[in-house]
Ligand code: SF4
């Protein structure tokens with residue numbers, strides 16, 4: 053029987069965690085993530101989920117607690133946003149280097165100051181090189197399913213890397229959508245409990261969280277680099293298995309009208325849905341524009357990204373984060389680096405937009421696309437990074 | 448993988464002596480066998496010989512000088 057509920061993404065995530073039969077949840081509430089763990093604490097209190105719920109005194113403690121629980125073999129979950137993620141920063145690296153299959157949900161929110169609870173991707177981008185697998189989703193259903201896929205991916209013996217699922221604060225976290233809830237018995241068939249080599253067990257004593265000096269640290273770090281390179285293929289497999297069982301798949305990225313696109317808009321998260329409306333309007337007028345929405349953002353599936361981007365004349369990269377003092381936004385930097393050694397490559401324009409929860413409208417996206425077509429006519433880019441829509445600034 | 452050590456006792460392979468600049472030298476004529484140096488040495492590098500005197504294991508002594516600092520009769524000097 054299929055159960056379809058009207059859920060905001062926060063609840064969709066909580067329902068997924070419940071179906072994954074998680075053992076330990078540790079969290080600290082922070083807007084716009086709070087509802088995830090609030091719902092989970094309800095499930096635990098009502099006896100619907102047999103898990104230990106730790107109301108930690110900070111996000112640093114919350115992630116540390118799940119690190120400990122994961123180290124003894126528990127299936128664990130935590131969730132956060134913004135300042136909370138920043139407070140976890142130290143432990144993010146510990147979790148990935150210890151190769152613990154932790155799953156975390158992140159309702160993306162801007163970083164202070166000014167104090168603002170609304171969405172942009174600055175929080176995760178400040179932690180993008182922490183060795184975690186990072187997925188950005190664009191609907192409540194995708195968030196729900198991605199949490200389930202994340203455990204399958206993270207717990208694979210050839211991966212063992214923590215995973216976070218990112219979704220736009222408020223825009224997704226608090227917006228109700230119809231969600232097909234995957235039931236626990238079915239999920240558990242997809243997600244059987246498997247033994248891991250890195251578990252603290254008195255019968256198989258090991259030392260975890262060791263110290264290493266210059267003669268070994270680099271090799272430990274490289275093992276994580278190596279595991280991450282296996283993630284794109286592993287996620288494809290995990291996604292295919294998911295499709296067999298639940299009849300839906302998401303891939304490593306989403307493409308829309310990309311085939312003959314001269315301008316390729318690249319955007320992550322909920323903004324990509326708005327972009328589809330903009331593209332529909334322009335396509336009806338014969339404008340050759342398409343969309344590429346990265347789902348797997350870390351590690352970057354380098355080959356498939358390059359292949360997808362090579363055919364376009366201009367890549368219009370919309371960053372929902374600022375690369376302070378840098379050449380452009382973080383996504384732009386990643387994409388520019390993909391072509392560092394190519395003579396023939398698309399021109400790349402970077403739009404910084406949607407900062408601090410400001411709407412990015414269909415009209416604005418059409419404007420960005422039109423600006424990108426002007427670049428094709430001109431044949432060069434004079435200003436790669438455009439702070440789009442800042443009041444008082446002419447673009 | 449994952450910064451894990453699979454068997455116990457591997458720290459003996461970590462020859463901390465490579466960090467040493469100054470080495471402790473015990474003057475037996477001053478030593479009163481109180482064993483405070485043995486208690487305080489963070490590396491367990493102080494051994495006790497048949498006569499009850501202390502003897503430094505220079506494979507692991509990292510030269511921190513804690514023993515010399517703690518020794519009541521100042522029987523230990525740090526030499527380069
Ligand atoms: S110098 Fe430090 S390591 Fe060496 S014997 Fe003395 S206390 Fe131990």
Ligand code: SF4
Nearest residue numbers: 478479481482484518
């Ligand atoms: S602390 Fe000094 S006196 Fe005491 S045992 Fe050690 S060397 Fe001898």
